[in-house]
Amino acid sequence: MLLFFATGASADPLPSWNDTAAKARVISFVEAVTDPASEMYVTPAARIATFDNDGTLWAEQPLYFQLFYAVDTVARMAKDDPSILTTDARKAAAKGDVQAVMAGGNAALLDVLALSHAGQSVEDFQAGVAMWLETARHPTTGLRYDQMVYQPMLELLRYLRDEDFDTYIVSGGGIHFMRVFAEEAYGIPPEHVIGSSIVTSYDVTGATPVIQKEAELFFNDDKEGKPLAIDRHIGRRPIMAGGNSDGDFQMLEWTTAGEGARLGLYVHHTDANREWAYDRDGHIGVLKRGLDEAEDRGWLVIDMAKDWAKIFPVAPQ
């Protein structure tokens, strides 16, 4: 009997996926690249899978969660020291008025981002993010932000790792921000989290050296930046990539342009009841070119409403 459980060949690796063509295609891809007798076989070392984070592994509405962190953090800082409220953007953030911050355009956003992300050590920043995750709740679901991860994608990540894939995040989100929760939320360790980053500096003026975060963009890990970051951090082309927006287009393009078996997939937000429905319009997670070209390019488009039996691990409150 132990043997039966140990082999587990009949266990469903993706129980939160409905039995649709999407699920069948994912499983068939994984089985083909891991079967030594298959023409599509890929050695374990080359089984690299890269995934966007916002909108692909966790939700991104009504705003990227990292922006909620930024606004909440400016509000917290202003309580301790109101003298920091020198700009309209900071004042709006201190009131929790996210819309007013956004209305201020890029300059307002950068002001709030710089104040909440720079001028501190990586260690202090990450301690602050961890503290924020403990207390902050999503405005419409009431869930912790790190509970708003997609159960079907958690199963996919685990399935891939069980089949000797290395799973990576390649996201426009901040690299230090995501590393705070990626290991616990997704089983993805810090060294497999690739993201946007600001300039850092090495500071030895204190008792022990620290790495400081500076208010200057170092690398924008979006669109063309994604294949470039994959090349720089991993140095191999993935055989599988997943995203949900046109910001992931080049990552899927780069991945599927390689020879042999490849799988590009888009998570399509079609479920206004259980999550959100959006694609071509708006300012977050715009998916237009990807939808237009996915079929011709052979990319799998996952219809969240039809293909997923469950969205979040726990029900919204």
Added chain:
Amino acid sequence: MLLFFATGASADPLPSWNDTAAKARVISFVEAVTDPASEMYVTPAARIATFDNDGTLWAEQPLYFQLFYAVDTVARMAKDDPSILTTDARKAAAKGDVQAVMAGGNAALLDVLALSHAGQSVEDFQAGVAMWLETARHPTTGLRYDQMVYQPMLELLRYLRDEDFDTYIVSGGGIHFMRVFAEEAYGIPPEHVIGSSIVTSYDVTGATPVIQKEAELFFNDDKEGKPLAIDRHIGRRPIMAGGNSDGDFQMLEWTTAGEGARLGLYVHHTDANREWAYDRDGHIGVLKRGLDEAEDRGWLVIDMAKDWAKIFPVAPQ
């Protein structure tokens, strides 16, 4: 009998190291951090070890090997197309006159580096480096450049991996350059090779997308750059770091500033007979501050002449 070989507790993990205090200290560190009963125990996930490449894992005299690649490549390119010989630096390189290139200073060096490293795809560049490694021979030893790796360090890398360490290269050398040989020479896969890099761009003008290398520095992975690159690529502080020059000082400093068991080590080039002897003077691998401060900081200084029974895996010709 099988059991005896399988446990292998009595096998020497570092057979090319003499039985000196240096070897004892390395082994005692590894045993302490891997023994669950030890106060210094470190979980496998946190067993990160980072090593410089030039002068630490392979030789770097009379010049960084990557500069030999650059000069040889300009010479090869000039044979195909002499019209590229528009500068004194290129003309010197085409004659194989490395000293004349170096005499031209930084501008001459950058000219030769740009011509040999940029204006091509990553794929083409790496194919060129692989071809060069096959044919090029070191000017004094007659060995292939990738044969001039240090046997004691190969054993150390393997020993660490056998003890569930992740081994990384963190080098001022080019990230794309090192990845061509790091896996075969050291058992270090591309995703564990961190180095200096030039700007890249994503080019979709051809039939399939390519990543192009541009003639502009992106990141200099030396001195303060090493801890910053470790933070960006790995996101955890190593518990062990090895280097051979003051360019590695900050990496050792950052590594050993962490809490718990840490080991910083310097390879000191003391063996003019079997390799080269150099430290405080010259333009390659200068080790001055490191030598002055190693003892106070508790860093191990490996004396190549005394501590290593063997230098290269094969004898110079």
